[in-house]
Amino acid sequence: MAGPTRGFLGRRRERDPRLPPGQYDAGRDWPVLTAEPTPRISPETWSITVDGRVENPTTWTWDEAHRLPRSEYRGDIHCVTTWSKFDTSFAGVSVDTLLEAARPTPEAHFVVATSKTGYTTNLPLEDVTGGKAWVVWEYDGGPLPIEHGGPVRLLVPHLYFWKSAKWVTRLTLLQRDQPGFWEQNGYHDRGDPWREQRYQGD
Numbered sequence: 119m120a121g122p123t124r125g126f127l128g129r130r131r132e133r134d135p136r137l138p139p140g141q142y143d144a145g146r147d148w149p150v151l152t153a154e155p156t157p158r159i160s161p162e163t164w165s166i167t168v169d170g171r172v173e174n175p176t177t178w179t180w181d182e183a184h185r186l187p188r189s190e191y192r193g194d195i196h197c198v199t200t201w202s203k204f205d206t207s208f209a210g211v212s213v214d215t216l217l218e219a220a221r222p223t224p225e226a227h228f229v230v231a232t233s234k235t236g237y238t239t240n241l242p243l244e245d246v247t248g249g250k251a252w253v254v255w256e257y258d259g260g261p262l263p264i265e266h267g268g269p270v271r272l273l274v275p276h277l278y279f280w281k282s283a284k285w286v287t288r289l290t291l292l293q294r295d296q297p298g299f300w301e302q303n304g305y306h307d308r309g310d311p312w313r314e315q316r317y318q319g320d
C-alpha cells in the first residue's frame with residue numbers, strides 16, 4: 119500500500135524474475151553446505167556406477183567419463199536455505215548419456231544418487247532425464263572445488279540444491295521411491311523451488 123513511509127523510502131526495487139519465491143540473490147558468494155566431513159577423493163580412484171533397474175549396469179572411471187560427450191550447464195542454482203546464485207557454469211556429462219548406456223528397464227521410475235560418503239538423495243526419473251541433470255567435474259572453467267563436491271557431483275539445477283549430491287559415485291534406478299538423507303529428515307520429496315517445496319507438506 120502506498121503511504122508516507124513508502125513515499126519516503128522510494129519505490130521498491132523490482133524483484134529479479136530469476137529469483138524463486140522466498141529466495142535471495144547471494145551474488146558472488148557460493149555458500150558451502152555439507153552434512154558430513156568433506157572426503158578427499160582422487161580422480162584415479164573415483165568412478166560412477168549406474169545400477170538397479172537397468173539392463174546394462176555400467177561403471178565409468180574418471181578417464182572413461184571424460185571420453186563421453188561433454189555437456190554444459192549455464193544458469194541459476196537455488197538452495198533451500200534461501201540463497202540463489204545466478205549464471206553459474208558447470209561442465210561434465212549429461213545424465214541422459216549415462217542412462218543411454220545403462221538402459222533403464224520399464225519398471226525404473228525413480229533414482230537414488232549416492233555419494234562416496236553415504237549421503238543419498240532421491241529423484242523421480244523424469245527429473246534427471248531430458249537434459250535436466252548432469253554429473254559435473256568443472257565449475258567456471260576450472261576443476262570443481264572439493265568443498266563443492268569435487269572431483270565430481272550431481273547437478274540438478276531445476277530442483278533445490280540438496281538434490282545435487284556432492285562426491286557422487288552411484289545412481290541407482292528403482293521401481294519405487296526411496297527417500298534420501300534430507301528427505302528422511304523432513305525435506306520435501308521433490309523440492310521444486312518455483313513451488314517452494316521446501317519441507318514435507320509444502
Ligand SMILES: Nc1nc2c(c(=O)[nH]1)N[C@H]1C(S)=C(S)[C@@H](COP(=O)(O)O)O[C@H]1N2
Pocket residue numbers: 148149150151152153154197198233235237265266267279280281282283284285
Ligand atoms: N554429499 C553431500 N552432498 C550434498 C550435501 C551434503 O551435505 N552432502 N548437501 C546438499 C545441500 S543441502 C546443498 S544446498 C548443496 C550445497 O552445495 P554447495 O556446498 O556446493 O553449495 O549440496 C547438496 N549435496
Ligand SMILES: [Mo]
Pocket residue numbers: 151197198199279280
Ligand atoms: Mo541445502
